[in-house]
Amino acid sequence: MDSDPRRRRVTTDRRPASSLSATDEVSSFIAQSWQRSRQAGVVPDGSSPPRLQFVEDLDLRRRLVQCASPILDRLHDDLSGMSLSVALTDEHAQVMLRRDNDPVLAAKLDSVYFAPGFNYSEELIGTNGVGTALETGMAVYVDGREHFHEAIHDFTCAGAPIHNPILGRVEGLIDISGLAREANPLMRQLALGAARDVESALRSTGSAKQQLVLGEFLAACRRRQVAVYSLSCGVFMSNTIGSRLLDPIDEAFLREEAHSLLGPSRITQLALHLPSGGTITVKRNIIEDGAEVAGVILEVERPPHPRSSTTHHRSLPALPGSTGSSPQWTRCSRELISLASTDANTILRGEGGSGRLTLARGAHLYKNPQAPIAVVDCNPTESVEERLRSALDSAATTVVLRDIDLLDARLDQAVSDVVSADQRSYPARWIVATSSTDGDRLLHSALARNFTTTIDVPALRHHPGDVPAIIRMCLGQLAPHRDADIPDDVLRVLKKYHWPGNITELVDTLKHALRAKPAGVITAVDLPPALSSAPRRTMTAMESAERDAIVVALRECGGNRVAAAKSLGIARSSLYRKIDTFGIHL
Incomplete structure (x- = not known):
């Protein structure tokens, strides 16, 4: 017979989750976690599997993992005679590492997806040693049927958060799990001790530099x-x-x-x-x-007397097909015009969608509007050499080699030979190439030696002042027969967005808005949800979908977070955390 009265009470008297009480079934701590799990939409019935999130590309190079790995290995060795598993998760409850002593236990943990890449947050799985510890910021011990979801009733787990020794924020978590029939409350102390050891390792590896900078930071704040x-x-x-x-x-x-x-x-x-x-x-x-x-x-x-920006005027673009008056874009355009006048072969380097091909076309038209231009994609799966020869044999006076950094060594040499032969003939074509910002890709390129110079094309986030002009030009092309002016409040949203896809993404955004509002004034609601988010890191596809759902709910609820959480079926605390994680602003 079970000698633990608290555990017996849970086993014999547990009622459906909708009727759980903090006073008659479990401790208030566990009952509160069950309540949060219920509000997040977790269904405790074992016939309904928990919602799962999986990330394949884990960042195992981060300092947390490097510091925790030897401590997990040591703890794994210390527990070699016990049927226990030790795991490390990140601050979002994503399992990063797991060390097993018992293959039977390991198989059981795999069967409930407690494995690297899977997320064990409370809002997805319900009460558990990982998600509940991260939700509360405290070390926890969750025994057997104290788990909210029936699928993990066979386990007992203890979790202890790992805090950044400088900033105090949670960096991750140590979890120790075993079968409920072999549980021991000392698991919590073991997890807590391991978490403290990881914090010490973080302090010793990062503290010297961080403490030095922190001291200067505090001095600057006082000064x-x-x-x-x-x-x-x-x-x-x-x-x-x-x-x-x-x-x-x-x-x-x-x-x-x-x-x-x-x-x-x-x-x-x-x-x-x-x-x-x-x-x-x-x-x-x-x-x-x-x-x-x-x-x-x-x-x-902020400057004490910022220059007034109330005067608006439209000017003709320096290059056909492009627009912008910012110093960054003007510099880039002027450099390219100067090089075009001397036929100096040029590499336009920049991020995808930043306007490299548009600039090349514009410079060609500026130089010789009557002559054709040829564009050759340097996709290694295509017959690049053959298509380049055809372009050079045509009437084109300018040839654009698109994405030359994609060429492998063999094609690079072959294309270089073709370009070199053309440059020795008369009249030689003006060759313009586009490349990514990865400087290492062309370090050993034979083709790169055929170019005189490189121009860096700025990312759109580096010249946001040009966004209104680009919008006016694009709207004139996308909806020439429609009065599709952008109100000031929407324009502010578009100027503040970081545009990872640059001008191409801006054009796609305008297309989305025009489809969402076939007639009438475009509003912020007509913009893609991504424009209301500024995440601190690259998001997974699952996180992006989750972010979009939250933005839509907030828009539909007029920014009311309580109503949005209810419509999404998640706890307000979970919504607030996700708003912060995804950098959502409305």
């Missing part, structure tokens, strides 16, 4: 009442003034710029144009740890 930001070991943080100064899109932009400011440079102060359209002045202070860079401190202020 001046301005917004202060720091970046060290991948951790970006701000003081209270900084947290209020920028919106999520602008802060994400500054975080990206901070990474570029870690490199060697004599620049100590600069001005940055934000996606929102404003400008900030940034004082840069590199923090060094011996010969290495420990991080960077940024003191940020």
Whole structure:
């Protein structure tokens, strides 16, 4: 007979989840977790499998995994005589690593998908040692039928969160699991001890640089009442003034710029144009740890007298088919016009969708509007050499080699030979190539030697001031017979978005809006959900779908988060956490 009265009470008196009570069945801690599980839509019935999320591409290079791996191995060895498994999850309850001592237990854990890549958050699985510990921020012990979902009643698990020793935030979790019939409350203490060991490892590997930067960060905060930001070991943080100064899109932009400011440079102060359209002045202070860079401190202020942007005027584009008056785009256009006039072969380097081919076409038309142009895609699966010869034999005076960084070594040499032969003939064609921003791809390229120079085409997020002009031009092309003007509030959303797909994504967004609103004024509701999000990391397809559902629900509920959580069937706490994780702003 079971000698544990608390466990016997759960076993004999458990009623359906809809009637669970915090007073007559389990401890209030477990009952509260059951309540959250129920609100999240988890069905406890074993005939209904739990909702599962799986990520195949786990980041096993992150510092958490590197620090935790030897501790998991040691704990695995210490528990070699016991039927227990030890696991590491990230801060989102995604299982990263698992160490098993018993093949029978391992098979049982696999059968309930407690394995690397699967998510064991409370809102997906219900009460469990991983999700409940992360939800509460405390070490927990969940025994047998205390698990909300019947599928995992056979297990007992203990979970202990791992906290960042500098910032205090949760970085991940240590879980120890076994069969319920062999459970021992000491599992919680073992998990807690292992979590503390990982925290110590994090402190010893990252603390030297982070502590140095943190000291300078605090000194900067005391020195001046301005917004202060720091970046060290991948951790970006701000003081209270900084947290209020920028919106999520602008802060994400500054975080990206901070990474570029870690490199060697004599620049100590600069001005940055934000996606929102404003400008900030940034004082840069590199923090060094011996010969290495420990991080960077940024003191940020808005200019006291920003230039008025109330005067709007339209000007003809410098190159046909393109538009923009920002310094970045103007510089790029002028350089290309100058090179076109001398037939200097040019590589246009930039992110996909940034307008590289548009610039090449525009420069050709600017130079000789009557002559044809030929575009050759350098897809290695196609007959690139043959199509290039055909282009050079045609009447085209400009030949664009698209994505030359995709050529393998054999094709690179073959295409280089064809281009070299053309350049020795008369008249030689003007050759323009496009390439990604990955500089390593062309380091050993024979073809690259046929070009005079390289022009970097700016990503759209680096010249957001051009967004209104690009929109006007594109709307004139997409809906020439329609008055499809964009209101100021929608324009602000479009200017603040980070545009990972650049101009191509902007065009697709306008097409989406025009389809959503065949007639009438386009509003923010007509834009794709992604434009209301600024995530801090690349999201999985599942997370993107989840983000879109949340944005749609918030829009339909007029921004009311309580109503949105109810319509989505999830707990308000889960909704708030996801809004923060996905960087949703409405």
